[in-house]
Structures are given as C-alpha cells and as structure tokens.
C-alpha cells in the first residue's frame with residue numbers, strides 16, 4: 255500500500271541527505287525507522303506526503319506516485335495520510351475537540367473550512383475518537399492545559415478524524431515520560447492491529463522499537479542499511495545501523 259522506490263534528496267544540491275532509499279510498508283503493521291541523528295529519518299517521513307519535495311524516486315501510495323499529483327490531488331491523498339509530530343502541532347488555545355475536528359478540514363470546501371463549520375455527525379465522531387484515546391473527560395479543555403501525553407493523544411485523535419490508511423509519526427514519544435510513552439505506543443499499535451492502519455514511526459529508542467515494531471527500517475547516512483522483521487534486529491544489526499561514518503559502499507540489506 256506504500257512503497258518508496260529509489261528516493262533521493264539533497265537540500266543544498268551538494269550533500270545528499272537521502273540516497274536511493276527503497277522500502278515497502280504493509281497494512282496493519284507497525285514499521286519503525288531507526289538510525290542516528292541526521293541519518294535522514296524525518297526527510298523520509300516528510301517526503302512521503304510531500305511536505306518535503308524529494309529530488310528523485312517514486313512514492314507509491316495505493317499505486318499512485320505522490321510525486322505526480324497536482325495540488326488538488328495531493329490534498330486529497332494527504333487526507334488519507336495522518337501525521338503525528340514530536341511537538342504535537344496542536345492549536346493550544348483551542349479545546350481538544352476543536353483540534354480533533356481540524357482533522358477533517360482537508361475534506362471541506364474552503365468556506366466551511368474557514369468558518370470551522372462542522373456537522374453534528376462530525377462532532378459526535380470527534381468525541382468518539384477522544385473516547386478511543388481515553389480523553390473523553392478532557393474534550394472541552396484547552397489544549398494548553400493538557401500534559402504532553404494527553405496532547406499527543408489529541409494529535410492521534412485528530413489524525414484519525416481523517417480516516418487515514420496510514421499514520422506517519424515523527425518521533426511521537428521524544429518529549430514524553432515513560433508512562434505516557436507506553437500509553438501512546440499502545441494506542442498506535444492498537445490502531446494497526448484493530449483498525450488495519452499502517453503505522454510508520456521514526457524512533458530513537460531501540461528498546462521501544464523492539465517492543466512495538468513488526469518491521470524495522472535502519473537508516474545510516476541517508477541509506478537503508480537494514481530492512482527486515484523485528485526478530486532479525488540483532489545487536490550486530492543495531493551496531494551497524496548506528497555506526498559512525500559508515501562506509502556503505504556495497505552494503506547489503508538482510509545480511510545480518
């Protein structure tokens with residue numbers, strides 16, 4: 255349902271941030287991208303929904319190349335791709351339910367969108383989603399008064415309001431304490447298992463990847479150096495993914 259082929263990106267036209275990145279993710283699975291700081295994880299995630307324009311390659315989402323879409327088509331495709339951010343990206347003075355309702359803005363006409371006009375059905379759905387992430391009692395609280403873990407759960411509910419086929423999560427637990435980390439990761443895993451949503455997560459914590467991933471992509475220096483099921487993520491593989499100044503010439507995937 256999502257396949258990335260030969261993705262390449264340079265921000266300045268000289269240094270390559272991504273080189274020939276290819277991988278696929280499957281429906282109903284949690285795929286985790288790990289790798290050292292600056293390896294290219296965020297660039298990959300943001301290229302998928304074209305928040306960053308890549309230089310080369312293809313991103314096949316339901317067999318359509320995201321790079322070929324015009325603005326209107328891209329807007330429609332993005333509606334099926336939820337996004338969750340490390341810093342939540344909520345509108346802090348608005349309530350939790352108002353933020354969740356913003357998840358369906360992409361499906362609205364400009365006018366109803368500008369005036370934030372939502373149907374009763376949409377409001378009921380937003381409440382149900384807050385219930386799903388355990389926040390029904392906080393629906394009418396301003397987001398600025400919520401904890402980090404609660405804010406991230408509002409972010410997840412907002413993404414679900416889009417009825418996504420895939421959710422991209424850019425370091426969703428980087429700012430959370432251990433308890434909130436487990437709550438958020440449990441919710442993301444349940445979405446994959448119970449709702450069949452593909453969840454693609456950038457993570458720094460290998461131990462969390464071990465507990466939650468079905469599949470792991472290891473990135474070093476803008477290249478895929480590991481692409482396998484979680485059971486294959488050996489200590490040797492981890493050392494390879496995190497090695498400094500990797501000479502990746504001729505490196506093979508699945509060789510661990």
Ligand SMILES: Nc1ncnc2c1ncn2[C@@H]1O[C@H](COP(=O)(O)OP(=O)(O)OP(=O)(O)O)[C@@H](O)[C@H]1O
Pocket residue numbers: 265266271289290291292293294295296297298
């Ligand atoms: N807007 C930008 N302009 C120029 N270079 C950038 C930009 N964003 C990222 N880069 C460079 O691209 C490379 C990959 O960055 P990216 O943020 O994708 O890595 P990352 O693996 O997500 O890192 P981290 O784990 O620290 O978030 C890095 O060398 C980074 O300096």
